[in-house]
Amino acid sequence: MLSLASHVGRNISRARKLRGITQEQLGEMVGQPQSYISRIERGEKNLSLETLEKISNSLGVDPDRLLIRFQREPSKLQAEREALVDKIVASLRDRKTKELKIIANLVTDVLKAIDSKD
Template structure:
């Protein structure tokens, strides 16, 4: 498999993860980006190379940055990384519409929990 095929599969898997985290079906995402559900499915399976225009419409529809589709590409061989990315994205979605002061409080709580976990190692 070539690097391009690996990248297409990775980006497709990331689109699937982000789409599902947002509660969208392939059909709903397709409507948002003006593409048929079958095309979205082919993208998610890494079977289609998409244009930058389509990529831009997908990131806008998902409310993510373009770079979010490439997260962990170099670590893609680790099976747990995709699951980890799923949870990180879900946390990000929970925080996105919260006021800054609440995000700050939650950030401090997370830091405290991580310190406690690290001290037990």
């Protein structure tokens, strides 16, 4: 079983890569050198809650998304699904409330259409 530090590091790495951010860029965003980010992602460095918060804010991911699934490693399908959800959430973060309401209505309509085909 992976240690918590290794698990969090893998989640950070996945989220960073999904957003097309290098370790160096993430380091600049959180005020740490690339080598520090690398050690976190390899599970070699325990990070503080403050650093976890900076990283999650920089990646546009809720901190709990970096901590989930500690008990077991997700399957490839689960990891792909989680990456897609993270990508969707990241694309919505900076939208205005009015836009989010429109998007929510569209998603609801699309899901109803999909569900009605089953």
